[in-house]
Amino acid sequence: MLDETTKGVFTIAATPFLPDGALDFDSIDRMVDAYVERGANGLTILGMMGEAGKLSAAESVAVVRRVTSRCVVPVIVGVSAPGFAAMTALSKEAMDAGAAGVMVAPPSGLRTDAQIGSYFHNTADALGDIPFVLQDFPLATGVQISPSVILKIVEDCPTCVMLKHEDWPGLEKITALREASDSGARRISILCGNGGMYLIEELLRGADGAMTGFGYPEMMAQVLEAFSGDKLDRARDIFDAYMPMIRYEAQPGLGLAIRKYSLAKQGIIAHPTFRKPGAGLTAAAIAEIDTLASRQTKRLKALGI
Amino acid sequence: MLDETTKGVFTIAATPFLPDGALDFDSIDRMVDAYVERGANGLTILGMMGEAGKLSAAESVAVVRRVTSRCVVPVIVGVSAPGFAAMTALSKEAMDAGAAGVMVAPPSGLRTDAQIGSYFHNTADALGDIPFVLQDFPLATGVQISPSVILKIVEDCPTCVMLKHEDWPGLEKITALREASDSGARRISILCGNGGMYLIEELLRGADGAMTGFGYPEMMAQVLEAFSGDKLDRARDIFDAYMPMIRYEAQPGLGLAIRKYSLAKQGIIAHPTFRKPGAGLTAAAIAEIDTLASRQTKRLKALGI
Amino acid sequence: MLDETTKGVFTIAATPFLPDGALDFDSIDRMVDAYVERGANGLTILGMMGEAGKLSAAESVAVVRRVTSRCVVPVIVGVSAPGFAAMTALSKEAMDAGAAGVMVAPPSGLRTDAQIGSYFHNTADALGDIPFVLQDFPLATGVQISPSVILKIVEDCPTCVMLKHEDWPGLEKITALREASDSGARRISILCGNGGMYLIEELLRGADGAMTGFGYPEMMAQVLEAFSGDKLDRARDIFDAYMPMIRYEAQPGLGLAIRKYSLAKQGIIAHPTFRKPGAGLTAAAIAEIDTLASRQTKRLKALGI
């Protein structure tokens, strides 16, 4: 079960589809194995980049069961939903299937501190004793959550054990939360998203690791390993080698297609298919990705990776 | 099956719950009967005021089956969803259960004309031959749809047979659409929402009726009957008698609680329960509603109603 | 000088233009006189419906000077601006010209309680000892302000002497603020906007009056007079007589044109001209307004008004 001490890399998993748009269960298996081989300490499935919103309720359950039955590391399941009934139904299925916890992003209409706090109190009530991750991703949700609101949720809801941090800018938020826990607030796990764009700085500010996807998912483990081994400069060198691609994948809306293209190119999934709506890649975009990939390979080789 | 010639009153149905939040199937039956007795030519279920987003997928199907098995007038089912898989799954269940058509509101991220047009083209593709209602409700969705975009969808998608009009302000939009169909564009049905706040003007501009809910659902039929009987002044008198309550119910977020309170007060549903999140009524609010209701009764009596 | 005890009707003034779009100073004079004759206890100029954003800095100052030199009741000047330099410059001009205070709405990007509180603390700092009105109008600004945030601003900023209340729904907010001041918080003036749509309920909840415009500005004084004279039913009757027009004028974006048309029709201003951007009235809309006006006249006459 997920708890406050969780550390390392939780890879945000894609949801693979066949060319006709049906779920690709064989690719799920291969992808799960590949993520773990490339250093994932856990997986997060049915997140935004897992196209959760594009699955039917039955498909979501099918994905959860397939991944949890295959995966040898803990699995977190995204259960964000317009209402608590759908959230609870999927959470129960997920925990029954062996998930370690669930992740919840706030619905886009929330504005005031009171509305946000109340939403997560209701979430904790609805989820009972299931441990959950608070996903803080304002660029996608439109909801801005102050550190004081997070601290109140952490104080009131013992089942909130992790923050998926992807506020932007968000470095001072990590510092504020760590200063609070250093001063006696309950310390929860902070894993960072945003495609890893600020990974080094986030770790320096007190994050416990990364929860993000990337077309080359080994990046997160490589950076963390160097960082944890007190080789900060090497961690930066590795990170910088990936950065042109990280930046390219960071294009909103287009990032999904880019990531799936990279995963398919490496054989991690069979097809780059994603479901509508969503922008596809032109020939020019594919050429850009290929160029970046080839420069990335060269630079990593120069680093002995 | 729903088609372009649909007219009259389609009442937006509430979803009744027991005090513990479970679906109240007995109240569903009573409510369906009451709506029809009070003049509904059709029902629309699982809309925003039907708390669609707060139901699990299984509950949505249960509501659809209960209503369609009871209801003697056509039923439209709201199937708006973050993705097409969920939309299609519910639509199929609805049509199998005997629904007359489905209703789709755009997801809140759409901005440009091209994005909106593309979304409804994809919707039409996903729904196959199921007739659908385009719900145009910018205050709730944040999506503003130009008349030219609606006309293009109408032109390209023969299964788009109705507009649920609740743009605000939206009177010129009705006029623009009717001028277009007078000049040769396909004429679809326009039923108006927004709690009926502009019902008389909407009818004068060319709307075919109302698709809205209200705590006193007989209002829509009474106004339409007078209007259709060429008693415009009487239609206005009736409308004006209800207007203070229409206005009170128009409070965003709070409208659901107000409407359910009124429905419960009249015995149409057993309990005013609604699901979280949602604001409840204070004693002060209940007193305000009761006062408005008593003045409304008096004024209607003076009109011989 | 404006202070916490301010009561009554502060009419939101239009800004009259000549047909070529230039400021119409003669109409300003006539309009100021008419507002006062029709019961205004004060005026608020350069608000949103005063087209403040469409004036150059020099024009804003010219309007302020003309109105303050003519007006025999206190004048509040809207000084909302993207930055504090422009806000301060206009505020100084306004106070020098004899204004009683200024009004500030938050810029649309504010989200968290801390951001909003900080913005008004900075506002109070920038304005020095000038009394100011906090304009709380989420439908227009996109900024939702919790009662607790307002109370903190009131506590920390003695120059915040009034709330222009136009949250929607907002009745519980009035109650919350009045309960707080009954329990010891500083009590500030609350005048209500939103076109008067909920005026009776707002007064019953503890508002001190209205700060709004309307094509028939005598409405506010008539309702308040009856209300203050303990003739609540008569206040409701009067209000209900105006309600169809209040509702019609409440159409966002279009309300300005409707109000200016009504003011021009009555000779209060010479021309209904407004500046771009802004939607104009079609012949159909004008016919609708004329019909509503004629029914309104009849109904008021029946009430002896």
Place this chain on the structure above:
Amino acid sequence: MLDETTKGVFTIAATPFLPDGALDFDSIDRMVDAYVERGANGLTILGMMGEAGKLSAAESVAVVRRVTSRCVVPVIVGVSAPGFAAMTALSKEAMDAGAAGVMVAPPSGLRTDAQIGSYFHNTADALGDIPFVLQDFPLATGVQISPSVILKIVEDCPTCVMLKHEDWPGLEKITALREASDSGARRISILCGNGGMYLIEELLRGADGAMTGFGYPEMMAQVLEAFSGDKLDRARDIFDAYMPMIRYEAQPGLGLAIRKYSLAKQGIIAHPTFRKPGAGLTAAAIAEIDTLASRQTKRLKALGI
């Protein structure tokens, strides 16, 4: 005068302030000289990162006059305003002072294609024969502009001579506009913003250069020089050396403080002061910037720069 053939680097200028918040005219002079020495082919002042919204009307004019009197390359002046009166007033002052053209971003409320097109038609009307830049920056404005809308504005408004492109993702938009001009549409200049984050790809797609700021403003000229000299790999190497800092400066809201800190550190401006509201830098942030700067220096040196 600005026209469609403009190419190269237009540096987005900061607005320097003294520690007390007053305009720092000496720093303006020094900064203008530094930008030109570091390769600017033109300057753009009073943009968003120039804190335009935080200046009073009088201050804006003062900045325009100081910069234009000093600057030996063309100057574009940001004139975005809530209304056309303020926009026109500043534009006239700017052109009288010797500016080459003006830049206009759409106000945040625009949604439909028709609204956006109409806004820029009105802009062109209001500006008369002044050449203008259309600033397309959805992340900041919330307004999404389709290629077809831009093309219509370009077709109808001959004074629209340049696009400041900072849509994100926006590469396909450049391609679409260039394909259109290759097929006969009027070809306007496209200079790219977004802090330079996608500069290489933008140039490959057909952009004519960059219009952006950065704490190390020589970056843009260095990249463009290599790119124009057919040394694409070297252009990428230079770009990659700056990328960690570009990425760090890309933090919304915080970017201004970061950029001003870097400019002040290099002596380009005397003080890193910026006006409220705006987030400042903590000691941790300053340490991060210093580390990135020192790695950047090392890497550029390795490239012989």
